[in-house]
Amino acid sequence: MKFSIERGTLLKAVGQAQSVVERRNTIPILANVLIEAEGDTVSFRATDLDIEVVDKTVAQVERAGATTVSAVTLHEIVRKLPDGALVDLTDDGASGRLTVEAGRSNFSLATLPKEDFPVMASSEYTSNFAAPAAMLRRLFDKSKFAISTEETRYYLNGVYMHVADGEEGKALRCVATDGHRLARIDAPLPEGAETMPGVIVPRKTVGEMRKLLDDDDVSIAVSVSETKVRFATPEITLTSKVIDGTFPDYTRVIPQGNTRKLEVDAAEFAKAVDRVATVSSERSRAVKLALDEDRLVLSVNAPDAGAAEEELAVAYGDERLEIGFNAKYLLEIASQVDRENAVFLFNSAGDPTLMREGNDTSAVYVVMPMRV
Incomplete structure (x- = not known):
């Protein structure tokens, strides 16, 4: 495998990958990012077995191939390279090393076999719809502060995303509570979301997904099943397991007679x-x-x-x-x-x-x- 890529583009892709990687790992391969180069695109894939992120980006691919390397180490190297540098990444497949070159800097990093890298099984999504980034950002930003941090009530450790009856018909609703405070945010129901099952999106997924929502012009493809949720832009796909539990009936907590x-x-x-x-x-x-x-x-x-x-x-x-x-x-x-x-x-x-x-x-x- 051999390709050249602009430092800023590489930093963004590796940054997204390394934030998913858990720092304290007992399985060495989970500390790595899977780099796959083919055609004129390179994809960077990272997982902690609950969340998987894939960032596809354009690069000058000289030789197709794939390898895995420490996500944190690669991110630190790229972060410290000068702005605008062209970075060459080469893996000859035999030495078990990935060479990273930029200007006069040269790094040789240990790799692990790509075959050992766990790829999240693709799910049959029961609901697929598109939602504006600004709408999803509002739903999750305004509700995430109320997510519980108590591990014993694990079903409260996320944002409950579901279809509900809003003031003006059906709505896409996000709810979070920790028993002391509650946030309930509604948005117009996107076309195709009517049959969406209610899912609890974990706290870490909410944080990672938030990085996809900064550009107001982007439409996010959302796919939901009983066990997984996926958020995708043209470049980045974030797939996550949902919390396996039942969110409590929050409507009983919202007071009706406060005058x-x-x-x-x-x-x-x-x-x-x-x-x-x-x-x-x-x-x-x-x-x-x-x-x-x-x-x-x-x-x-x-x-x-x-x-x-x-x-x-x-x-x-x-x-x-x-x-x-x-x-x-x-x-x-x-x-x-x-x-x-x-x-x-x-x-x-x-x-x-x-x-x-x-x-x-x-x-x-x-x-x-x-x-x-």
Whole structure:
């Protein structure tokens, strides 16, 4: 195998591959990237047995072939090469070495046989549809902060992507929750997604897939089966197993009868929460919200560290209410708001609070209160 490729193109492809590779590996081949050169394209494939990413890119292929080499080492080498360099990669098949040359730099890397590299079995996908990158980015970016990190409740360790009844007919919906907060985001249902089975996309897959969604002009081909999900652009294909479990009935958690309405500038609110939380003890980080007519007082009382208070002008016309929240949860939810105003709907100091962006009901957040 022998080919030449521009350093920037190679860095992008190897970067995508090495982020999938698990650092602590007991199986040596899983630390490697499979490089396959044929025609005028080179593909870079990496897997951790749960996720597989394939990045196809154009290169000047002199001699077709395939080999595997340490993904992290190759990435580090390419990262340190000068911008705009032309990189030559050569594997003669006999020496068990891959030669990487650029300018006056020359590296010789150990390889492992390509036959040992595990390729993820292709699945029969029951649903195939195309979705704009911007739409998928919104769905996953706005929900991923609520993914649980508790390994015991493994079925909450991802984003539940499914078809649901939205405000304006059927919707593609993403939901994530960790029991303390919940995010539910809707988007118009893409053509062909009507029969999609509901799947829980794992946290690591959400992070890797996010890298495909930066270009607003790209349409992402999405394929879903009961056990796998695949996201593909013309260059990159990401295939992942889904979490084998049942996502809980989240609709029971979303309060319906919250009538006390607070409207506040989202950016100002987030900054004020951040300021008063500075003095709170790290463990609880509780912030108290005291609501009266058109005013909100945020306060923190941490006996060991001090106290803080800040007043905000808000739109609130219901009876007086005092309620406490974890500052981190409030900040994360407030930072999701793209519009100017955040609307909070309360019932009482002990009930879940609903938050949305202005009058937009396609993104709904729920946060549980704390005792303060």
